[in-house]
Amino acid sequence: MSTSNKVVKMRRTLLGYLPLESPMHKFHPLIKTFFLLIVSAYPLLIDPPEWNLIGALVMIIIFVIASVPLRILKYYTAIMLNIFWIIFIAYTFFGGYMPGYHIITKIGPIIISWENIMIVFVIYLRMFFAILVIIFFLSVARERDVVVGVRALKLPYVIAYIVGLAFRSIGLSIIDFNTIREAEKARALDIKALPLAQKIKKFGMYIVPLVALALRRTDEVSNALESRGFKFTGLRGYKRTDYIVSKYKFQAKDYVAVTVMIGILALILYLKYFTPYMSLHNSILLKILSRFFGVKT
C-alpha cells in the first residue's frame, strides 16, 4: 500500500481553509463580493423550484471546481434539514386557507392544501440555493477579500474600515468568550453538564463580561487607530493611499466572470418578466408533485 506525502498548502478563509491551488484565488477579490451580491439574487427572482434545484446542483459543481471540500456541506446539513422542517410545519399546518385552495386532507381544524405544500417547495428550494451560495462565498473569501472588495468599489474608506473592524471584532469577541469559558471551567463549572434552561441562563450571563471587554477593546482600538494616524473624519491635506487594493488588478477573467454573472441575472429577469417559463404554472416539478398528491390544477 502506498501513501501519498503530498502536502496541500491551504489559505484560511472565513469558513475554513481553501487549497492554494484553488482557481478562486486567481480572481480579483471584488469578484467574490460580486458573486455573493449577484448570484444570491438569482434564487430570490426564481419561482419554479426545479430551477432553484438546478441552481443548487450547479453550485455543488462550482464547489468541486473551486476545490472547496464538499465535507463542509456536511456541517450545514442539520441546519438545512431544520430549515426544511420549520418551513414545512409552518406552511403545511399553519399556512391558512383561502377559498379556491385544493384541499388534500383535514386534520381536525387544520386544512392541508396543495397550495401550501407548493409554497413549502418553492420557498425551501429557493433558500437551499441561496444557502449554498452563501456557504460557497464564506468558503472561498477571506476577510481581506471583503475589505478589498469594498475598497475597490471606491466607497468611502470609513465604510471599508468599519467592515474590516467588524470582522476583527468578531474574532476578538470569540477570543474573549473563550477566555470567559476557560475561567469558568477553571472554577469547576462544566456548562455541558447543565440542563438546557441553565445553559441559556449562563449564556445570558456571558453578556455582561463580554460587553465590558468590548468597551475596553473599543478604547484600545481607538487609541491604536489615532496613534497610527487614522482619522474617521478623513485625512487633512492629502489622500489616503490604497496600497492593498493596488496589489490586485482586474484581469480579463474577472471581466468575463462579472459579464457571465450579470448576463445570467439579465436572462433570469427577462425570463421572469417577459416569458411564461418562470411561472409556477409551468413548473414541471410542481406538476409532478400535484399528480403525486392527486390534485388537478
Place this chain on the structure above:
Amino acid sequence: MSNEPIIKITNLWWKYEGKKNWALKNINLEIYPGEFIAIVGPNESGKTTLAMSMNGLIPNNYRGFMKGDVIVAGMNTKKYSTGDISKKVGFVFSDPESQFLTMTVEEEIAFGLENLGLPVEEIEKRIKWAMKITGLSEEFLEKPPYELSGGQKQRVAIAAVIAMKPEVLILDEPTSMLDPIGKTEVLNVLKELKRSYNATIIVIEHRLEDIAPLADRMILIYNGEILKDAPPKEFFDDIDFLLKHYVFPPEAMVYIDKLRKFGIYEGSIPLTFDESVKVVRESIRGITK
C-alpha cells in the same frame, strides 16, 4: 546628538477625570534626538501615563486635568491631535492583541503608511524594511496577526509602527505580556533598533537586566514623580534607593552591591551579567592573593 530636545516636558501635571490623585506631578524632562531612554517604576506609578502624554493620547483622547506643556518634535500636544503627532511619534502598546487593526500582517504594516498618503512603491519598500528589521519573513505577510505567537505579534506591532519612520518610538512594556521566547524576540528587535534605527527610542520595561545595557538614560518614576534620571551606571549606583521604590535590579547587580558594602569591590555596578562575572572573578582573585 542635537542640542535641541525632541521632547520637552515642562511642569506637567495630569489627573484623570474622577480620580483624586494626580497621576503625574510636576514632570520636567528633556529627551534628545537619538537617545535610548528606559522608563522604570512600579505598577500605577505613572509610566504609561507619561508615555501617552508624549504621543498626544493625553490630553487628546483621555478626560482629565492637565497643567504644563509637552512639546514633541516642535508640536505642543495641547494644540495637535494624536493623529498629527503620530507622524513624528510611534507608539507600541503592551498588549499586542489589542493594537491590531486589520486582518493580515501586510495590511497591518501598510495601515499607518496608507494613512500617511505615501506612494505604493514607498509603502512596499518600507514594509520590506520593517519586516527585515523586526526579523519577520515574507511568509508572514498573508497571515492574520492574531494567529501568530506572542513574540511574533509584538514584532508585527513594532514593524507596523517603525514602518512609519517616526522620529520618536515609544514602546509601553512591549514584553510584559509575552512568554520568555517572545520576550527574547522583542528584546533582540530592540537591540537591532538601537543599532540601526536612527531615532529616539523610549521603552517602558520591567526587565532591567535586558534594557539597562541598551539605555543611554534610565528614568525612575514613582507615584507620578521622576525620582531619578541618570545614565545606567549612575542609575544603579544606589541599589537600596531603587529597592526602596520597588524597582528590582537584577540579582547579579544586588550581589555586586553587597560586595561593595563588604568592601570587597569598589567600582561601579556592572550592567551586564558577563561584566558581573568578570567583577566577581577579579574580586575573588583580590581576596585570595
